[in-house]
Amino acid sequence: MNPSIIDLPKILDKRGNLSFFEHPGQLPFEIARTYWIYDVPGGEVRGSHAFKKQQEFIIALSGSFDVVLNDGEKEERFSLNRSYYGLYIPNMYWRKLENFSTNSLALIVSDRLYDEGDYIRDFEQFKNIKNAI
Numbered sequence: 001m002n003p004s005i006i007d008l009p010k011i012l013d014k015r016g017n018l019s020f021f022e023h024p025g026q027l028p029f030e031i032a033r034t035y036w037i038y039d040v041p042g043g044e045v046r047g048s049h050a051f052k053k054q055q056e057f058i059i060a061l062s063g064s065f066d067v068v069l070n071d072g073e074k075e076e077r078f079s080l081n082r083s084y085y086g087l088y089i090p091n092m093y094w095r096k097l098e099n100f101s102t103n104s105l106a107l108i109v110s111d112r113l114y115d116e117g118d119y120i121r122d123f124e125q126f127k128n129i130k131n132a133i
Contacts, residue, residue, distance in 0.1 A: 001028060001090050003069050003076070006057070010084040019084040021057070021109075028088065029055050029111035036061075036107050040100040047096040050120040052129075054112045058097075059086035063104025070094040070123075072130035080106075092133070094126050 006026055011018040023030045037046055047067075058067060064081035071093055078087050086107075089095055097106060112118065120126045 001088070003078070003090065003093060004088050005078065005085055006088050007085045008059075017084075021059075021086070027057055027109070029057075031109045032112050033110045033114060034108070036105060037097065038105045040065075040104065042100075042102075044100065045096050045098045046100075046106075048094075048121075048123075050094045050126045050130075051091050051112075052118050052120060053091050054110050054115075054118050055091055056089045056095075056108055056110045057086050058089065059083060059107045061105040061107045063101040064099070065097050065101065065104050065106060066099045068096050068098060072127045092130055094120075094123060 006021075008019045008021050008026055021027055040046060058080065060080035061083050064079065067078045067080060067087050067089075069076050069078070069089065080087060100106075120129065
């Protein structure tokens with residue numbers, strides 16, 4: 001599967017809208033871990049790594065930011081700025097989050113528990129592994 005934007009249900013109500021995601025309805029994986037990134041100072045970049053096995057789904061719950069993905073050959077940018085869609089990222093994509101707006105909130109769910117051994121933190125090493133697949 002390739003990285004893709006997943007539209008989420010949007011239930012409109014004059015009291016406030018509601019969106020959700022679940023497996024298997026919207027997500028292609030069962031959720032094992034949830035975390036969020038917030039209070040990112042202007043100009044900072046988060047991420048800058050790849051996962052050998054982990055898949056993720058990222059939503060901008062508040063504000064906006066860009067997710068830049070690299071498959072070892074080409075780079076693609078996704079701008080996330082609405083809470084009713086998110087970005088699915090399969091394993092073995094280099095990712096970084098940047099251009100955070102003030103008070104932005106990034107919600108990330110993954111199919112695996114935290115495992116430092118699953119991270120690839122060197123881009124050249126990532127490209128070597130990716131090209132060997």
